[in-house]
Amino acid sequence: MDCLVNIFGRLGLESLVLDVPFVCKSWYRAALNPECWRHLDFSKLKLHDSLSYDDFTLRLMSTHQIVGNFPITPFIKSVVKRSGRSATYIALPEYCTEEALLYIADECPALRYLVLPSNFGPGRKFNIQNHISKWTNLQFLRLQTCFQMQEVLAQISIHCKNFVGLANSRVNIGKAEASAIVNFLPNIKALGLRFTCMKKENLVTILQGCKQLERFDARNCIGFDEGDEEILKLASHIRSFKLKGSMLFD
C-alpha cells in the first residue's frame, strides 16, 4: 500500500528499524519496500559507550543484545542494502569506516545528498575523492573538516552534473581552495563555509567567481569583518548571505 510506504519513508531510521516491522504483519511487509529507506541518517550512531550512546544506539544494543563496540559498519551496510540502491540522502557518523563508504559508493547510485563526518583524526583518512565518480546524481555534499577539498571538487566537476550545494566547516579556505571552488563549481547555488579561516581576498574571489550563488553562509569566520561594506556590496545579489560573527582577527 503506497500510503504506508510514503509515511514510513518520513519516519527515520529508529522507527523503521526498531518499531514499524513489529506493529503487525502488513506493516512489516510495507517496510520491506526499498522506498521506505531512501533517507538514511546514521549521524547520531556511536561506536562505544565512552562517547556516551544516544538513545537510538542504546535501543539497538539492548534489543539485539550487543556487548562491546556497536557494529557500525555491518549496521550501515545492512540498512543500505534495504534501500535497494534507491537511497537519496545519507548522513554518516563519526567512526564511519572506509569499508562502509565503499559499500555506499557501490550501492547508492541515486544519492543526491551526502553528509560526511570529519576525516581528521587517527584512522579516519577517507578518500572521498575516489568514490565521487559513483555518485553521478549528487547535488549536495556536506563535509566536516575535509582537507582534500580541491581533489574532491575536481571529481565533482567531472562526474556530478547536477551539483548545487557544498558545505565544509572548520578548515582553511586559502587561495588554492577559493580558486578550486570558483574553477570547479562556477555555477554553485549554495555554499556553507562556517567557522573557516578565510582571508577577505579569498572570499572576494568566491563572490566574484560564483555568480549563481543564492545562499552563502560565512558566519563565524576569521579573516574578514562582518560589517565589511565591499563584501556586502559584492554579495548583494545573493538571496541569503550570512556573515554574522565573522571577524578580521581571532
Add this chain to the structure above:
Amino acid sequence: MASAPENEKNASAPEKKTLTLKSMINNEEFVVDEHVALQSVTIKNMVDSDCAGDVIPVPTISGEILALVIEYCKNHANPSASEDDLKKADAGIVAKDIYTLIDLVLAANFLDIKGLLEVTSQKIADSIKDLPHQDVREIFGVENDYTPEEEAAVRAEHDWAFEGFP
C-alpha cells in the same frame, strides 16, 4: 460542458466553470470552481477525457473529508496566497485526530493531490515517529497478528551484527 471539444475548452471562458463533487458515502454535494477541483489529478484526468458528468461521484470519501480536501485545494488555487499563508493553512487542515488524518491521506492518494498527500503523510509520520510499536498499535487500533515465534523471527532478521554480506 462534458462533451465540449478540446479546442473550445482551452479557449478563455467568459463565465467561471464549476464542478459538483458528490461524496458517495453520505451523498453530500459540493459545488467547486473548476480550477480548484482540477488540482486533483484524478478529477483532471476525468474532465480531460470527458468522463466527468455534471456531478462527479467520489467513492469512499465522506463529506467531512471531502470538505477538508476542497479547503486545501481552494487555498492552493489562490494565486495571491504567500508561502507562509499556505504553510499556516496547511497546518490548520492537518491539525486533526489520527483517524481523520488516515481518511485524509487515503483521500489525497485517491484524488492524486501531491501536496496534500505530503503534508498529511508528514503529520502522521510526526505523530508516530520514535514511538514504541506497542503505542503505535494503540494509536492506529492495529491488532498484533504475530505469534511470539514470528515476532522473534522478524527480530532475528535484523540481527545485522551477524548478517553476512556477499
